[in-house]
Amino acid sequence: MCRALRVRWTITPKTAPRPWIACSGCGGLKAFQSSGKIRLNANGRKLDAWLIYKCVDCEKTWNRPLFERRNVRDIDPSVLEALQSNDPQWIRAEAFNLDALRHKSQRIDEFPGYDISKAVIGEAPRWTELEIELAVPLHVGTRLDRLLASELAVSHTRLQEFHDLGRLRIDTQRSDALRRHIRTGTVAIFDLSPEPDRERLWRSRATGAVL
Known part of the structure; x- marks a missing residue:
């Protein structure tokens, strides 16, 4: 029973993880935090998407690639809508994607x-x-x-x-x-x-x- x-x-x-990236504004490795904003670039039917980060000291930006040269037809419609609307919940979830961050930074503050x-x-x-x-x-x-x-x-x-x-x-x-x-x-x-x-x-x- x-x-x-x-x-x-x-x-x-x-607080989302913060990767350490070479900052051109500060002249060395600095922690960057997610701005909660997405940048998109369309080239015909191809789409690039980045999550924008900012240096915690000087606010210099770093664009973390989400995908590059992806055919629009190959993107899940719900993901595409989230990207185009800067959906805060989708962006927040992506900011916690440690596997993706580890491909871009050897040091990540948690x-x-x-x-x-x-x-x-x-x-x-x-x-x-x-x-x-x-x-x-x-x-x-x-x-x-x-x-x-x-x-x-x-x-x-x-x-x-x-x-x-x-x-x-x-x-x-x-x-x-x-x-x-x-x-x-x-x-x-x-x-x-x-x-x-x-x-x-x-x-x-x-x-x-x-x-």
Whole structure:
């Protein structure tokens, strides 16, 4: 029988990654941040698209290629519409495309700050387990152990004790799961049967409910 309080945490990063690029204005490598703007150039039926970045110090621009000389017919209509309208959600998602950024820069600053939304998705009577499912639509530079310790108000030492005693299970075979960056689909399951304050403190912290 399931005896779990099941919650879903949706984590949204506050700051997009910043690649370091040679800045002609500053005369050296500098961090660049997304301007949230797209530049398009049409040549017949071919289209070029760039995401515009600005140096954090002098605001010199750098155009990060999204694609070049792409036939308009080969572009997904929804992507084309997003490009032409400078859709902020599409642009924001592209600004978090770490794989693309790593092709252009050897150094990328990532930021741990995030907003979090907590929702109960299931609650058994007299539950003894806490099951936390993560939804991470964009890359967040935060490790799982830091997220759990911060949001559940437990020390890293106690969190590690939970793990070592088998009272914290992560749905992965990786031994370093706690030290890896959070990602969608990760599930952390706590055995709280010995905890007398699970209904008052643990439930409040896991769900964001005010005591």
